[in-house]
Amino acid sequence: MLSRTADNLYWIARYIERAETAARLLEVGARIALLPSAAGYRNEWDSLLSASGTASAFSEKYGEAIQRNLESWFFFDRDNPSSVASCITNARENARIVRTALTSQVWDALNTAFQELKAMERRPRSQLALSQLTEWATRNSALVRGCIDATLLRNDGWDFLNLGFNLERADNTARLMDVKYYVLLPRADFVGSGLDNYQWTTLLRSMSAHRAFHWAYGGDVTSDKIADFLILNRQCPRGLITCVDGMNKHLDQLATAYGKSNDAQVKAKHLLTELSGLTVSDIFEEGLHEFLTRFIRDVATLGAAVHESYLNGDQR
Amino acid sequence: MTTYFNEMFLGNKVREPYRGLKDWMATMPAELRQMKQAEAEDLFRRIGITFAVYGEGGDPDRLIPFDMFPRVFSAQEWFKLERGIKQRARALNAFLVDVYGRGEIVRAGRIPAHLVYQNEAYEKAVVGFVPPKGVYSHIVGIDLVRTGPDEFFVLEDNCRTPSGVSYMLENREIMMRMFPDLFRENRIEPVDSYPELLRHTLASVAPSKCNGDPTIAILTPGHFNSAYYEHSFLADLMGVELVEGQDLFVEGEFVYMRTTEGPKRLDVIYRRIDDAFIDPLCFRPDSMLGVPGLMDVYRSGGVSICSAPGAGVADDKAVYTFVPEMIRFYLGEEPILNNVPTWQCGKADDCKYVLDHLNELVVKEVHGSGGYGMLVGPKATKEMVETFRAKITSHPENYIAQPTLALSTTPTFVEEGVAPRHVDLRPYCLVGERIELVPGGLTRVALTEGSLVVNSSQGGGVKDTWVLAE
Amino acid sequence: MLLKVHHTTRYSYDAPVRTLVQSHRMMPSVFEGQKVLNWEVSVTSGQKGGGFRDGAGDWIQAWTVIGPVSEVEVVVQGLVETVDLAGVLRGHRETVCPDVYLRETHLTYADDKVQALAAGVDHGSGPLSLAHALSHRVAEAITYRPGATDAATSASEAVERGEGVCQDHAHVLIALAKALGMPARYVSGYLLADSDGVAHEAAHAWAEVYVKDLGWVGFDPANECCPDDRYIRVGSGFDAQDAAPIRGIARGPGEESLVVTVKVEESAQTQAQSQQ
Numbered sequence A: 001m002l003s004r005t006a007d008n009l010y011w012i013a014r015y016i017e018r019a020e021t022a023a024r025l026l027e028v029g030a031r032i033a034l035l036p037s038a039a040g041y042r043n044e045w046d047s048l049l050s051a052s053g054t055a056s057a058f059s060e061k062y063g064e065a066i067q068r069n070l071e072s073w074f075f076f077d078r079d080n081p082s083s084v085a086s087c088i089t090n091a092r093e094n095a096r097i098v099r100t101a102l103t104s105q106v107w108d109a110l111n112t113a114f115q116e117l118k119a120m121e122r123r124p125r126s127q128l129a130l131s132q133l134t135e136w137a138t139r140n141s142a143l144v145r146g147c148i149d150a151t152l153l154r155n156d157g158w159d160f161l162n163l164g165f166n167l168e169r170a171d172n173t174a175r176l177m178d179v180k181y182y183v184l185l186p187r188a189d190f191v192g193s194g195l196d197n198y199q200w201t202t203l204l205r206s207m208s209a210h211r212a213f214h215w216a217y218g219g220d221v222t223s224d225k226i227a228d229f230l231i232l233n234r235q236c237p238r239g240l241i242t243c244v245d246g247m248n249k250h251l252d253q254l255a256t257a258y259g260k261s262n263d264a265q266v267k268a269k270h271l272l273t274e275l276s277g278l279t280v281s282d283i284f285e286e287g288l289h290e291f292l293t294r295f296i297r298d299v300a301t302l303g304a305a306v307h308e309s310y311l312n313g314d315q316r
Numbered sequence B: 001m002t003t004y005f006n007e008m009f010l011g012n013k014v015r016e017p018y019r020g021l022k023d024w025m026a027t028m029p030a031e032l033r034q035m036k037q038a039e040a041e042d043l044f045r046r047i048g049i050t051f052a053v054y055g056e057g058g059d060p061d062r063l064i065p066f067d068m069f070p071r072v073f074s075a076q077e078w079f080k081l082e083r084g085i086k087q088r089a090r091a092l093n094a095f096l097v098d099v100y101g102r103g104e105i106v107r108a109g110r111i112p113a114h115l116v117y118q119n120e121a122y123e124k125a126v127v128g129f130v131p132p133k134g135v136y137s138h139i140v141g142i143d144l145v146r147t148g149p150d151e152f153f154v155l156e157d158n159c160r161t162p163s164g165v166s167y168m169l170e171n172r173e174i175m176m177r178m179f180p181d182l183f184r185e186n187r188i189e190p191v192d193s194y195p196e197l198l199r200h201t202l203a204s205v206a207p208s209k210c211n212g213d214p215t216i217a218i219l220t221p222g223h224f225n226s227a228y229y230e231h232s233f234l235a236d237l238m239g240v241e242l243v244e245g246q247d248l249f250v251e252g253e254f255v256y257m258r259t260t261e262g263p264k265r266l267d268v269i270y271r272r273i274d275d276a277f278i279d280p281l282c283f284r285p286d287s288m289l290g291v292p293g294l295m296d297v298y299r300s301g302g303v304s305i306c307s308a309p310g311a312g313v314a315d316d317k318a319v320y321t322f323v324p325e326m327i328r329f330y331l332g333e334e335p336i337l338n339n340v341p342t343w344q345c346g347k348a349d350d351c352k353y354v355l356d357h358l359n360e361l362v363v364k365e366v367h368g369s370g371g372y373g374m375l376v377g378p379k380a381t382k383e384m385v386e387t388f389r390a391k392i393t394s395h396p397e398n399y400i401a402q403p404t405l406a407l408s409t410t411p412t413f414v415e416e417g418v419a420p421r422h423v424d425l426r427p428y429c430l431v432g433e434r435i436e437l438v439p440g441g442l443t444r445v446a447l448t449e450g451s452l453v454v455n456s457s458q459g460g461g462v463k464d465t466w467v468l469a470e
Numbered sequence C: 001m002l003l004k005v006h007h008t009t010r011y012s013y014d015a016p017v018r019t020l021v022q023s024h025r026m027m028p029s030v031f032e033g034q035k036v037l038n039w040e041v042s043v044t045s046g047q048k049g050g051g052f053r054d055g056a057g058d059w060i061q062a063w064t065v066i067g068p069v070s071e072v073e074v075v076v077q078g079l080v081e082t083v084d085l086a087g088v089l090r091g092h093r094e095t096v097c098p099d100v101y102l103r104e105t106h107l108t109y110a111d112d113k114v115q116a117l118a119a120g121v122d123h124g125s126g127p128l129s130l131a132h133a134l135s136h137r138v139a140e141a142i143t144y145r146p147g148a149t150d151a152a153t154s155a156s157e158a159v160e161r162g163e164g165v166c167q168d169h170a171h172v173l174i175a176l177a178k179a180l181g182m183p184a185r186y187v188s189g190y191l192l193a194d195s196d197g198v199a200h201e202a203a204h205a206w207a208e209v210y211v212k213d214l215g216w217v218g219f220d221p222a223n224e225c226c227p228d229d230r231y232i233r234v235g236s237g238f239d240a241q242d243a244a245p246i247r248g249i250a251r252g253p254g255e256e257s258l259v260v261t262v263k264v265e266e267s268a269q270t271q272a273q274s275q276q
Helices: A003-033 A044-052 A055-061 A067-076 A084-097 A104-122 A130-151 A156-184 A194-206 A210-217 A223-232 A240-258 A263-276 A280-286 A288-311 B016-027 B030-047 B075-099 B113-117 B165-178 B180-185 B194-204 B228-238 B294-299 B323-331 B348-356 B382-394 C098-102 C112-116 C127-141 C155-161 C166-179 C268-275
Strands: B066-073 B139-148 B151-158 B216-219 B241-243 B248-251 B254-259 B262-266 B268-271 B304-306 B361-365 B374-376 B399-403 B409-414 B417-426 B428-431 B435-437 B442-446 B460-467 C002-024 C034-043 C047-053 C059-065 C069-082 C184-191 C203-211 C215-219 C231-237 C246-251 C256-266
Touching: A003 A044, A003 A067, A003 A084, A003 A130, A003 A156, A003 A194, A003 A288, A003 B254, A044 A055, A044 A067, A044 A156, A055 A067, A067 A084, A067 A130, A084 A104, A084 A130, A104 A130, A130 A156, A156 A194, A156 A223, A156 A240, A156 A288, A194 A210, A194 A223, A210 A223, A223 A240, A223 A280, A240 A263, A240 A288, A263 A288, A280 A288, B016 B066, B016 B180, B016 B409, B030 B066, B030 B165, B066 B075, B066 B165, B066 B409, B066 B417, B066 B442, B075 B139, B075 B151, B075 B323, B075 B428, B075 B435, B113 C098, B165 B180, B165 B194, B165 B228, B165 B442, B165 B460, B194 B216, B194 B228, B194 B268, B194 B428, B194 B435, B216 B228, B228 B241, B248 B262, B248 B294, B248 C002, B248 C047, B248 C059, B254 B294, B294 B304, B294 C047, B294 C059, B348 B382, B348 B399, B374 B382, B382 B399, B409 B442, B409 B460, C002 C034, C002 C184, C034 C059, C069 C231, C112 C155, C112 C166, C127 C166, C127 C203, C127 C215, C155 C166, C166 C184, C166 C203, C184 C256, C203 C231
Parallel strands: B066 B460, B216 B241, B216 B268, B268 B304
Antiparallel strands: B139 B151, B139 B417, B139 B428, B248 B254, B254 B262, B361 B374, B361 B399, B409 B417, B417 B442, B428 B435, B442 B460, C002 C059, C002 C069, C002 C246, C002 C256, C034 C069, C047 C059, C184 C203, C184 C231, C203 C215
């Protein structure tokens, strides 16, 4: 297929996943903010901005990190390239360009989300509760993903879409986990406290994973179990290893279909091998934040390799 | 008071081709009609067929209004039209081959040299190059109007990249979905072979260096273009890639598509971008839409470009006047379809006549399109007439004038029920190894009462166009 | 005369570029005034693309370089035997109708200032002497001064400045001739430097005017003469942009810089031959 078409498909998936993450970040923030604030904490919302990598752009525009501004920033603001509105609009525009590579169901789902978004933008903000916004975003990304799963031809376009989903999700899960690092940074003595557990649970909740976690692990929520679940457990749908596994699967399929292997495939395999050999204590020994930072960088490098290998049009 | 030919009613009598619609029209309750109309609109929006007008702003997802009342031709009527259209398409192509070669028609004094050689659309870069099968214009869209039972006139020719064919196909699709009974009761010629015929036409003009099955693609200026939907629709129906300039590159003697599997050679390009933007190395150096080096590949036989660069000189409004001459000169035949009588403001006598009769005439800019830069004398305000008088006086050669034609009407659904509205017709003639014409075309309708302007950019709508089987 | 040409154009990019594409108009024309004894064009790591003779009689040759590259050098080397035809382009095969060259371009548009140069010029003695007279007017109106103008300077701007280079002389002459109804075009080529050391541009340009019954005739206002055996004719077009010997583009962010060197010499063999 045309490299540009593949690129459009890949980005549809990334934008949809990213829109969902923006909504989930909002959700975590709102929940953490419900806790009584104690002196010595960092502002909870600041930690979200840091994790999303948009702190400076936000403060330039809004200044104070209060909930209403955060809602605007993460949901409606077109100046934030990662806001729900920006992502949905971009996903739909990419879909319009490659309309014929999609089924009418997928197009319908994306187009409807876009039309609803425009309608929402016209409503007074006082009528829109935060939970309504975040639920709308997660529901619509699930709908798009479902339509893709149920109706799309399993060809190379399918692989590029799923590469996009997995790559973006790996990056986003790592960033969401890192929120915890920013929240707790100043006070190491909170580790293991009730507050600590509450925050971990909130994190799980924001990934719609707390029930799954209890099924898989049971008992108390501890940082060890959580790290194991979100990083190393292949049963976790947002887990890092699950996403890396997914990338490997689709890169392998592409290599088979095209009859040639490349750098992206090699890099993905390395990453999977590394994760497979790790234990939770290895990760904590390195430091969770350090591990996540390194992982986010590795995923970005893999993304660049995918771009070089398939999407930039310079393949030979 | 002008009387207009109504294609359905002759006095109180229903004309033969419309007989099958008489009861349908009479028995459709208003609620059903509204429901169907809403259904049609929903279908159009769902499939994404919209029309964005350049520079108008507003909703980029605007729909062209669709009128459900079909426009009908009998088999005999169509037979004549078909012969006339094909004749015209042949003559226009013969003209193009000639003026980029020896220019016999100019030497013979049948058309003034300056109209051809100093025409903006005449491309020096392709002089002496004969495109495969000697075809320059592969899709000829001929705009026709009707003024009586047997009176058809050609309003203009479109030899470059006539748009609108997606509406012909979608209008039919939607009518068949909504009114299957109508299609059971009337024997209507199908139009859905168009994409396949187009693909065959394009394949038949593959370049000499292509061996085997030619790879075809549609070249679009991009998704911001108002006709992007049509580009992607046709690509999809033909099963070919829809490419932008950035998807193509030249290497050695050929042009390639950038694909995820590496370069893929391209043999035939159905381009929907203007000559000026095709290749920055040959035409406008600032063009970002085209493919650098494409014209060199084309002129050395490595790729075919449809329509061929330079084809526009045949559909210039000033050259239009001479199409009947072309038919006589190249084919030795008399024109089957007539031109509208045209005054060339560039000629002193004509210009005087035009300036004296501005209130009665339609004045057009020679290079204008889409109903802009046009004066409809009888409908124009004093100021508009005076503005045009000044424009014509300062650049007479830029204008032509024609009598205001009594465009035929067909019944059209309006707020109050059914009423006559003015229509035109654009059939799409395909020219490759063979000449093909699907029985039908795009009927455009002026939805405003009394209006003669059918352009979609100015409030026109579209209808399904039927040709009845014998 | 036997003329030896060595012409290099070196493109350097501050960051590597890919898919460099060029369209060359660099082969000497085929007509009775010149005969190519040998001529070679090379492009660093270039792949030859399609080549063909266009309607104006020019040989067009496409080149591509896949890259990534940071430097590309186009080298032209050749030997041409010329004879003096007093500027007349005899025996040149072309299909473009001369009327095409009446068309206006931005660079050759004759505004009032340009047209004023033709004021009072004698039309009586026929088109050929009229063209000579125009050429003379242009030479008077524009003093040769390198650097006074650039590639984008139009005829009108050049007249306003009153100075320029061969490109400007040619543009103004073309504009004037067209304004008087004579087709005219831009010609690029090479010129042998004078033995008296007068500075010239070895990569040269002049104009051709279509004279009824005689055909295309070259005029070089810069040197106040018609092209003779010191000239090698290469390509033509409406104006300098249209007749450019190299048109090219590369893909990538690299900023381009250009170094051109041209040397035209009389070959040693020439004297031997002309003495015979």
